[in-house]
Amino acid sequence: MSPARLSRAFYARSATEVAPALLGQVLVRALPDGTRAAARIVEVEAYGPDDPASHAFRGMTLRNAAMFGPPGHLYVYFTYGMHFCMNAVTGRPGEGAAVLLRAGEPLEGVEGMCARRGRDRILELCSGPGRLTQALDVGRTEDGADLVNGDRVWVERGSRPEGIGTGVRVGVHETTRSWRYWLEGNAFVSRGRPGPPTRTRVPRVPRVRSTTP
DNA sequence: CATATGATCCGCT
DNA sequence: GCGGATCATATGA
Numbered sequence: 001m002s003p004a005r006l007s008r009a010f011y012a013r014s015a016t017e018v019a020p021a022l023l024g025q026v027l028v029r030a031l032p033d034g035t036r037a038a039a040r041i042v043e044v045e046a047y048g049p050d051d052p053a054s055h056a057f058r059g060m061t062l063r064n065a066a067m068f069g070p071p072g073h074l075y076v077y078f079t080y081g082m083h084f085c086m087n088a089v090t091g092r093p094g095e096g097a098a099v100l101l102r103a104g105e106p107l108e109g110v111e112g113m114c115a116r117r118g119r120d121r122i123l124e125l126c127s128g129p130g131r132l133t134q135a136l137d138v139g140r141t142e143d144g145a146d147l148v149n150g151d152r153v154w155v156e157r158g159s160r161p162e163g164i165g166t167g168v169r170v171g172v173h174e175t176t177r178s179w180r181y182w183l184e185g186n187a188f189v190s191r192g193r194p195g196p197p198t199r200t201r202v203p204r205v206p207r208v209r210s211t212t213p
Numbered sequence: 214c215a216t217a218t219g220a221t222c223c224g225c226t
Numbered sequence: 227g228c229g230g231a232t233c234a235t236a237t238g239a
Contacts, residue, residue, distance in 0.1 A: 063224070080232045081221030100231055130232050171231055
């Protein structure tokens with residue numbers, strides 16, 4: 001029997017419940033050529049309603065429409081002029097909550113991932129939200145894809161994680177919510193300053209060579 | 214190893 | 227115009 005897909009009910013909870021529950025599960029992508037690519041989810045971030053950092057905070061637009069749809073669908077957005085990021089929509093329809101999939105550990109289809117990424121080091125294939133989408137060939141076309149009944153992307157039940165670390169979300173200027181979750185000690189977690197909050201850094205004054213008087 | 218910078222689109226102010 | 231839920235590369239310690 002084939003591995004169990006996560007159900008609609010799994011996603012129909014708050015983003016902060018779903019996010020840690022996604023750690024250790026297996027993200028599967030059925031590629032256009034009939035092969036599979038898969039990665040174990042090792043790092044995620046929750047984005048909820050009433051969350052200024054969320055794309056849904058200022059209401060529904062064409063771009064974030066998938067976030068306001070039913071849970072268990074994919075929300076894919078384009079950013080920085082060159083990268084895609086993918087989220088699993090959570091909560092209730094109309095709520096606007098999602099979990100950003102930030103990093104994974106390559107399990108299947110590694111050769112194809114290397115080709116799409118243009119890298120051969122396993123650690124650099126899925127360790128970051130933009131890297132993950134590129135490795136799994138997820139883009140605009142997958143925005144809104146159904147993770148529960150669809151045939152392009154889904155999540156299968158994986159292994160129970162041992163330890164979970166939490167911290168501030170990457171690139172979010174807000175320190176109250178610790179909504180980033182990762183598998184403690186896992187080498188495939190992206191660098192986004194895990195562990196203790198950023199230590200205070202003294203800005204280095206650029207050294208200026210004095211011009212001859 | 215660390216910080217710095219350029220790439221390159223698009224949604225929103 | 228601005229700056230972003232980013233990444234690869236260059237450069238300096």
